């Protein structure tokens with residue numbers, strides 16, 4: 692999917708939100724590694740990343756050409772500082788009404804409104820793609836993310852008390868949330 696939007700950050704800088712393209716692959720990978728090192732609320736660790744720049748290029752190409760999936764990048768001063776995505780369940784007809792949402796932003800750029808803008812942009816894309824329900828999983832201690840998700844309308848649909856087993860913090864409870872998209 693194609694997407695483009697610009698927002699003003701509180702400090703006067705401009706942030707461009709746009710779909711990722713193959714030429715962004717190196718920067719997207721660098722951002723992925725940085726965000727996954729900075730936060731213990733994401734699913735994987737940087738040393739578990741097995742994909743290559745070539746894979747990332749192809750992934751971003753497929754997302755751009757897709758009618759139901761997108762990777763939106765947040766760019767500040769020419770640098771990718773965050774990403775958010777909508778993924779479908781692809782092959783199975785019984786699951787085609789559902790999509791998944793994921794987001795991560797570099798720590799230096801938290802609290803500037805980029806998370807909200809990326810989330811709202813992904814919801815807009817999911818609506819355009821015709822999904823009925825958007826889903827996500829979030830660690831219950833991730834207050835910043837839970838608060839953001841509730842504020843845009845996500846509702847809790849269940850909890851997994853042993854969702855993650857973190858190297859740093861041990862067992863982490865996961866909240867499953869959903870947003871109905873009309």
Ligand SMILES: CC(C)(COP(=O)(O)OP(=O)(O)OC[C@H]1O[C@@H](n2cnc3c(N)ncnc32)[C@H](O)[C@@H]1OP(=O)(O)O)[C@@H](O)C(=O)NCCC(=O)NCCS
Pocket residue numbers: 730732733794795796797800801802803804805806807808827828829830833834835836838839842
């Ligand atoms: C969670 C995350 C995406 C939020 O992005 P962000 O850019 O910091 O969020 P925003 O600045 O747009 O703030 C959005 C909302 O978050 C909440 N929030 C922001 N700062 C907060 C804080 N210090 N404490 C609690 N909630 C906070 C508020 O509800 C805020 O709403 P507002 O717009 O009315 O102020 C970002 O912190 C991040 O990438 N974290 C690491 C990775 C991660 O946890 N991803 C989610 C995995 S499920």
